[in-house]
Amino acid sequence: MIKSGKDFGRERGIQLILAVAASFSVLVTAFIIISLFEEMSGFFREVSLKEFFTETRWSPLFNPPHYGIAPLVAGTMLVTVVAMIVSVPLGLASAVYLSEYAPDKLRRLIKPVLEILAGIPTIVYGYFALTFVTPAIRAVIPGTNVFNALSAGIVMGIMLIPMISSLSEDAMMAVPMSLREAAYALGATKLEVAFRVVIPAAMSGIVASFILAFSRAVGETMIVALAAGSTPKLTLNPLESIQTMTGYIVQVMLGDTPFGSIEYKSVYAVAGVLFFITLSLNLVGNRIVRRYKEVY
Amino acid sequence: MSMESVITIRDLRVSYKDREVLKGINLDIYGNKITAIIGPSGCGKSTLLRCLNRMIDLADGARVSGRVLLQGEDIYSPKIDPVRVRFKVGMVFQKPNPFPKSIFENVAFGPRINGYKGDLSALVERSLRLAGLWDEVKDRLTANAYTLSGGQQQRLCIARALALEPEVLLLDEPCSALDPVSTMRVEETIAYLKERLTIVMVTHNIQQAARVADYTAFLLNGELVEFGETSRMFTVPKDKRTEDFITGRFG
Amino acid sequence: MSRREDSFFPNLEGRKRLDLIFKLVFFSANLVGLSVLLLLLGKIVRDSWGWLDMQFITSFPSRFPEKAGILPAIYGTVYLMIITALFAIPTGIAAAIFLEEYAKKSKFLSFIQVNVYNLAGIPSIVYGILGLTVFVRWLNLGRSLLAGGLTMGLLVLPVVIVTAQEAIRAVPESLRHAAYALGATKWQTVRYVVLPSALPGMLTGIILALSRAIGETAPLIPIGALTFIRTIPKSPFDSFTVLPIQIYNWTSRPQADFRAIAAAGIVVLLIVLILMNSIAIFLRNKYQGRIKEI
Numbered sequence: 001m002i003k004s005g006k007d008f009g010r011e012r013g014i015q016l017i018l019a020v021a022a023s024f025s026v027l028v029t030a031f032i033i034i035s036l037f038e039e040m041s042g043f044f045r046e047v048s049l050k051e052f053f054t055e056t057r058w059s060p061l062f063n064p065p066h067y068g069i070a071p072l073v074a075g076t077m078l079v080t081v082v083a084m085i086v087s088v089p090l091g092l093a094s095a096v097y098l099s100e101y102a103p104d105k106l107r108r109l110i111k112p113v114l115e116i117l118a119g120i121p122t123i124v125y126g127y128f129a130l131t132f133v134t135p136a137i138r139a140v141i142p143g144t145n146v147f148n149a150l151s152a153g154i155v156m157g158i159m160l161i162p163m164i165s166s167l168s169e170d171a172m173m174a175v176p177m178s179l180r181e182a183a184y185a186l187g188a189t190k191l192e193v194a195f196r197v198v199i200p201a202a203m204s205g206i207v208a209s210f211i212l213a214f215s216r217a218v219g220e221t222m223i224v225a226l227a228a229g230s231t232p233k234l235t236l237n238p239l240e241s242i243q244t245m246t247g248y249i250v251q252v253m254l255g256d257t258p259f260g261s262i263e264y265k266s267v268y269a270v271a272g273v274l275f276f277i278t279l280s281l282n283l284v285g286n287r288i289v290r291r292y293k294e295v296y
Numbered sequence: 297m298s299m300e301s302v303i304t305i306r307d308l309r310v311s312y313k314d315r316e317v318l319k320g321i322n323l324d325i326y327g328n329k330i331t332a333i334i335g336p337s338g339c340g341k342s343t344l345l346r347c348l349n350r351m352i353d354l355a356d357g358a359r360v361s362g363r364v365l366l367q368g369e370d371i372y373s374p375k376i377d378p379v380r381v382r383f384k385v386g387m388v389f390q391k392p393n394p395f396p397k398s399i400f401e402n403v404a405f406g407p408r409i410n411g412y413k414g415d416l417s418a419l420v421e422r423s424l425r426l427a428g429l430w431d432e433v434k435d436r437l438t439a440n441a442y443t444l445s446g447g448q449q450q451r452l453c454i455a456r457a458l459a460l461e462p463e464v465l466l467l468d469e470p471c472s473a474l475d476p477v478s479t480m481r482v483e484e485t486i487a488y489l490k491e492r493l494t495i496v497m498v499t500h501n502i503q504q505a506a507r508v509a510d511y512t513a514f515l516l517n518g519e520l521v522e523f524g525e526t527s528r529m530f531t532v533p534k535d536k537r538t539e540d541f542i543t544g545r546f547g
Numbered sequence: 548m549s550r551r552e553d554s555f556f557p558n559l560e561g562r563k564r565l566d567l568i569f570k571l572v573f574f575s576a577n578l579v580g581l582s583v584l585l586l587l588l589g590k591i592v593r594d595s596w597g598w599l600d601m602q603f604i605t606s607f608p609s610r611f612p613e614k615a616g617i618l619p620a621i622y623g624t625v626y627l628m629i630i631t632a633l634f635a636i637p638t639g640i641a642a643a644i645f646l647e648e649y650a651k652k653s654k655f656l657s658f659i660q661v662n663v664y665n666l667a668g669i670p671s672i673v674y675g676i677l678g679l680t681v682f683v684r685w686l687n688l689g690r691s692l693l694a695g696g697l698t699m700g701l702l703v704l705p706v707v708i709v710t711a712q713e714a715i716r717a718v719p720e721s722l723r724h725a726a727y728a729l730g731a732t733k734w735q736t737v738r739y740v741v742l743p744s745a746l747p748g749m750l751t752g753i754i755l756a757l758s759r760a761i762g763e764t765a766p767l768i769p770i771g772a773l774t775f776i777r778t779i780p781k782s783p784f785d786s787f788t789v790l791p792i793q794i795y796n797w798t799s800r801p802q803a804d805f806r807a808i809a810a811a812g813i814v815v816l817l818i819v820l821i822l823m824n825s826i827a828i829f830l831r832n833k834y835q836g837r838i839k840e841i
């Protein structure tokens with residue numbers, strides 16, 4: 001078949017359109033950075049970097065206002081740590097069961113449940129945190145604030161179980177069968193195979209799943225907006241009302257803050273920090289995941 | 297030397313799902329001898345070997361019937377735990393499969409999980425010497441096992457199995473992934489080891505069987521066609537099919 | 548072998564017991580997920596009991612919970628999904644085709660790829676801020692359906708790209724060679740050979756992406772999706788609300804009755820999600836059958 005010139009031009013045109021579509025994703029990243037940066041630079045003309053990073057109060061509505069990000073970062077970390085305490089052991093245990101113990105039939109039953117859990121909108125988890133977990137905590141520990149980091153963290157942790165479970169399971173499944181056989185042939189039990197062979201060999205992938213889950217927790221919005229409160233506070237007590245970075249953004253965005261005001265710009269500064277933290281975590285996590293996929 | 301049977305296999309049948317791949321095997325494995333299992337690809341050699349330390353239990357959908365006696369004890373009796381069988385019967389696989397750990401930790405793995413109370417370093421050294429690897433690795437025991445060559449890795453796997461001081465060592469085509477020089481080293485190691493234990497080796501390589509094995513079993517389509525002393529079998533085979541196979545007319 | 552008996556203490560009973568205990572522990576970890584799922588669904592059904600009726604489905608929001616309904620949110624969600632799909636599906640599939648079939652292995656390609664993976668992990672609220680800046684303000688689209696739909700489109704774009712890539716990668720190389728051998732051009736090969744066999748996988752990915760979009764609340768908060776809306780949006784430039792925003796608004800009120808209609812809203816949202824996923828499974832099975840016939 002001899003291709004006519006018209007055919008050739010058509011092929012080139014199509015290739016160009018496809019290339020533009022692929023480059024579009026880079027454009028999105030660029031626009032995120034540009035749009036954050038634009039308002040951020042306005043913010044930092046009025047608030048010094050030093051205040052932003054060293055001040056320990058975040059109180060935009062006071063006179064004079066204080067713009068120290070520390071309480072928001074601390075609030076975010078408090079919720080995130082609670083979430084990790086819940087999700088890491090449960091997610092990992094679930095992954096070990098699925099990859100090393102579960103008979104095929106049971107696996108086919110458990111996986112969809114985890115997928116459903118992963119597919120539930122975060123707003124639903126938020127509702128659950130506020131209307132079920134919080135009252136339960138308050139029944140056990142009277143005096144707990146209606147809004148608290150613990151409830152949000154626990155529910156977020158449950159939300160993250162499927163993510164850690166499935167990413168860790170992928171990493172464990174990638175460990176060659178021959179290594180397990182070697183251990184079994186030396187008289188190892190399943191538990192010893194899992195803990196002494198499979199988990200160490202899959203360690204980088206497992207750690208990557210933790211990193212990606214951590215990043216997800218840092219950026220999670222609706223659960224904390226509903227259940228964690230809106231009190232920026234430097235505290236380690238998960239029973240108190242706090243505010244996360246995402247929670248602050250939602251709070252301002254729901255109000256009637258005029259474009260161009262310092263409060264409006266402060267959202268961009270917070271979002272910038274959020275973006276930077278999650279991007280760094282994702283870069284590291286994704287890189288590890290891709291690396292172990294290449295090894296085996 | 298005594299001619300007692302260390303492993304006695306009686307009417308052993310194995311099927312995967314509904315397909316029978318071992319069809320009633322009767323075979324005696326003699327102590328302190330090397331027994332080679334030969335046969336064309338897919339005839340059931342690995343399956344037979346895996347029945348001898350109950351690694352077959354790990355295969356999905358495998359059903360085993362018949363008896364395998366290890367020193368008179370039926371390893372398929374419900375009283376017997378497969379983990380204990382594997383502790384007594386060592387195994388080396390076709391492709392070297394060291395753990396992604398140090399050389400030392402590879403050899404120490406079995407003793408550690410099985411509660412070895414003696415001098416671990418001495419045991420590791422003894423095992424590495426037996427496998428003929430000590431001189432090559434004694435200065436880098438903490439190096440990752442993956443830094444070894446393929447042949448060295450395979451001898452490391454032999455040392456790893458020897459560290460449990462097994463009574464029987466099963467080898468599934470231990471040289472098929474190795475170059476001729478490494479193959480020779482492994483064969484030397486195996487020949488040396490039969491002083492201390494009983495060896496069953498699956499091999500694709502008929503010359504190898506002729507070189508190292510005292511006894512040879514020829515398997516075809518899940519049936520044992522012929523078994524006997526290697527020297528006799530390779531000179532005057534009783535079965536026409538054995539003759540065809542060892543002269544390379546099929547398989 | 549007496550020395551062996553002296554020096555090894557395998558303690559098989561103890562180890563087997565430990566193995567069994569841990570097996571149960573690992574298994575229970577999976578039960579936690581299942582029980583939370585049941586608890587959550589049970590709680591929502593109970594809270595919404597008696598509130599989910601035709602009146603709720605066909606009414607507008609109201610200050611009085613017993614009169615409030617979710618009609619504009621349903622319309623808003625449907626319209627928003629149409630815009631999101633119209634934007635994200637063609638763009639995402641085109642990008643995936645380029646990355647898998649056209650692009651040479653290069654630094655730039657792996658940069659795009661890394662970029663796509665990382666876009667997928669950016670918090671959704673950040674997408675909301677992007678949408679607010681670019682669509683609402685710079686492009687002057689206002690707090691409209693169009694601005695919301697495009698924002699949501701950007702959010703799910705990486706999901707569409709990655710799943711479409713996986714679907715394309717699963718098409719056997721031999722099929723492509725067969726097409727080339729018949730003298731097909733690259734695009735003809737892609738259009739008539741690769742895309743049809745990758746379609747079921749792509750569909751799954753698309754439904755996955757849209758399910759994600761339907762449930763997302765955070766990116767629409769900066770866009771300014773409203774909660775008190777008295778009309779059904781008539782054009783892409785009208786203001787709008789969606790189910791999750793409406794649910795959020797009701798949940799954040801302290802009165803029990805509003806919580807109840809929030810739960811009713813959640814039931815509607817979950818039903819929509821279940822419907823979508825059933826359609827995905829149905830389509831996938833149907834197309835898979837057809838490809839096997841070819």
Ligand SMILES: Nc1ncnc2c1ncn2[C@@H]1O[C@H](COP(=O)(O)OP(=O)(O)OP(=O)(O)O)[C@@H](O)[C@H]1O
Pocket residue numbers: 312313317335336337338339340341342343344355356500
């Ligand atoms: N786990 C399994 N499930 C189902 N069938 C299996 C399994 N393992 C082996 N088989 C089948 O059983 C038969 C015997 O396999 P086996 O591995 O024992 O052969 P082999 O003689 O070792 O072959 P080779 O020389 O190629 O290693 C083969 O037909 C194989 O396809």
Ligand SMILES: [Mg+2]
Pocket residue numbers: 341342343468
């Ligand atoms: Mg074999």
